[in-house]
Amino acid sequence: MYRWTSFALHLCPKLNFRSTTAATSTRTFVPLPPASSFTLIWLSLLLFTTGRATGACPPRAGHEPLQGVESGINCSWTLERHTRSYNHLEGDVRLRRLYSANKFFLCIDKSGKVDGTRRKNYADSLMEIRSVSVGVVAIKSVSTGLYLAMSKRGTLFGSVKYSPSCKFKERIEENGYNTYASLRWKHGGRQMFVSLNGRGKPRRGHKARRRHPSTHFLPMLPS
Structure with a gap:
């Protein structure tokens, strides 16, 4: 419950968490977030898992994702610019x-x-x-x-x-x-x-x- 709450807070900081105190014990009750928040969390997890599994950098607007990039390598878009700037000239x-x-x-x-x-x-x-x-x-x-x-x-x-x-x-x-x-x-x-x-x-x-x-x-x- 702690990990889920932290992750939910990170993705949805505006969620309103409330606590109630019972006579015998103190418990924290987290109300269920709306359906849109669940959708956002599910999509974030899917993108994160897919990127790690395929070793691909997330796509930039108007560009295809870089494939074959090993995990741990910086996915900076300067790599893409570098590749385009130094094309191999063989056959010219x-x-x-x-x-x-x-x-x-x-x-x-x-x-x-x-x-x-x-x-x-x-x-x-x-x-x-x-x-x-x-x-x-x-x-x-x-x-x-x-x-x-x-x-x-x-x-x-x-x-x-x-x-x-x-x-x-x-x-x-x-x-x-x-x-x-x-x-x-x-x-x-x-x-x-x-x-x-x-x-x-x-x-x-x-x-x-x-x-x-x-x-x-x-x-x-x-x-």
Whole structure:
């Protein structure tokens, strides 16, 4: 009776409890609350039991409840915002032309040769940039179907087959340009970058540095 009374008081603080004193003993009589109060108590118990049993957070207005949350974990809605703010980018595809800070467009011809061109609408310079994981991309020439790849020695070439040598870490630098470093290969523990020199020729990956203009590329929308 004590637990029920405390719970009822917690849910229905306005209930009017009265006590009567008998001649022989003192007893506390709690009048039955109205039917609406019973309904409120029953619904509260049902929601509490259901939430604990399923491990779900109570639904927010206009949202579905979060499922699969273990008991004891804070059901703050910042978790929901965090999940929506950092969606996985795998499978994202962009059509771009990679324009270097040295004013050349990166291109891959049918023979697999990687070069730079100043021709804005050159077919071999249109690239399909696909996110294979967060921050990692694969770059493929749309016209030739060859993937941009880097060898162990840091040489750029066009590969018919997709392989780990075709994966590059894409990073946006402070000047707004992107750099592309080989995910697989390093030279002396240092990253090797995709690079075009002042004549539009590819440089060995280990000869380029992140701050060199030759490694900076601006992904441009095709016109």
